[in-house]
């Protein structure tokens with residue numbers, strides 16, 4: 001008889017979120033049981049009160065307004081110190097990653113802050129800001145270097161491929177930051193937050209305790225110690241741990257949620273700003289242009305001029321140096337001889353598909369062209385309607401490539417540099433791509449980089465062969 005269970009009668013997997021929750025709850029119960037056994041074994045509640053006594057004390061404390069007042073005041077100190085300092089640390093890390101001088105100047109104080117003991121920090125801060133502000137100031141000092149180093153490392157290690165393609169196409173720094181830098185930084189900030197939130201609570205409450213500031217959690221812990229009220233001491237400690245756990249969840253959820261939000265904001269900003277006016281008649285040119293890797297020229301010098309209505313195809317076999325020439329037009333690879341231009345934004349298709357993964361096809365194009373209707377119209381000529389609203393990470397390689405081509409065609413820049421526009425496409429897609437780029441080449445300067453003359457002919461472009469470098 002056929003099984004009616006959703007998984008066809010197979011036993012439910014022993015892992016998964018529900019099983020993980022059960023395992024976590026069992027671990028907590030196990031440790032609580034161990035704590036209670038230890039308390040019974042010690043037999044002196046003054047030295048070690050068990051979880052049952054601590055829970056009873058916690059229930060009685062939590063029924064008072066003073067308890068919630070202390071929790072609220074300490075939470076305010078930690079939140080203000082943490083958020084202000086985390087934001088400042090990120091900004092300082094960003095400045096240091098852009099300017100080596102800033103990095104050198106900031107290194108000594110950041111290393112000192114990282115290593116200074118909390119007790120010494122509290123005593124110094126007590127002198128500077130008084131007992132009321134010491135918790136917040138101490139949290140800020142502990143959090144600052146963590147986010148500074150996290151931002152510095154994250155920004156240094158991120159993949160810049162998409163960002164630099166967007167920069168070539170004229171996308172502003174703010175939109176690039178929101179669409180690319182922030183998502184690239186997110187894993188670093190998430191890991192830092194997981195460690196730092198707990199540290200912030202520890203440092204903040206320790207500072208309040210030493211400074212005896214107001215009716216804060218730290219001051220309450222001190223009071224319980226004075227009264228030798230061990231169950232209350234445990235109850236306040238449990239409160240701090242719970243606050244740290246809840247805050248950590250909140251902060252990591254915020255950091256994760258900020259990524260899609262930042263990407264969408266980048267698109268909204270681009271659309272609100274609207275499309276930039278296209279410079280008519282700009283030509284793409286190269287005069288004796290030679291590019292080299294490690295001092296070795298990749299091809300013979302190239303001289304060409306592509307004007308609107310007169311597209312040029314640079315033709316050469318694999319490894320001839322076509323992508324290196326494209327990199328020179330983009331400004332990523334300085335010429336070893338000659339020059340090229342214009343020094344202005346370009347519509348660019350590289351060999352990779354440098355798309356913003358978390359955005360849909362339509363949003364990727366709108367981010368560059370600043371016009372949602374234009375984005376839909378250009379994409380509609382190259383892709384089925386159903387692909388337009390899908391995140392590009394869910395599209396096939398050929399579909400992604402056509403999104404990248406649509407983005408180049410929709411870019412407000414006049415000239416177009418298209419590296420292997422037919423790569424990875426089937427016959428039908430090739431026809432629609434050829435039609436779209438031939439249409440664009442009527443009014444814009446276009447350089448195609450292709451393998452063979454038949455591709456050049458299909459695009460209606462004049463052929464400029466790429467010769468090997470002298471002595472190669």
Ligand SMILES: Nc1ncnc2c1ncn2[C@@H]1O[C@H](COP(=O)(O)OP(=O)(O)OP(=O)(O)O)[C@@H](O)[C@H]1O
Nearest residue numbers: 293294298316317318319320321322323324325351
């Ligand atoms: N970053 C780099 N460092 C060193 N050498 C490089 C680098 N990039 C490319 N090259 C070398 O430069 C030469 C030209 O490479 P390029 O990618 O420009 O050729 P291509 O004509 O675009 O090739 P394909 O058609 O296969 O994409 C190759 O010999 C390659 O090994």
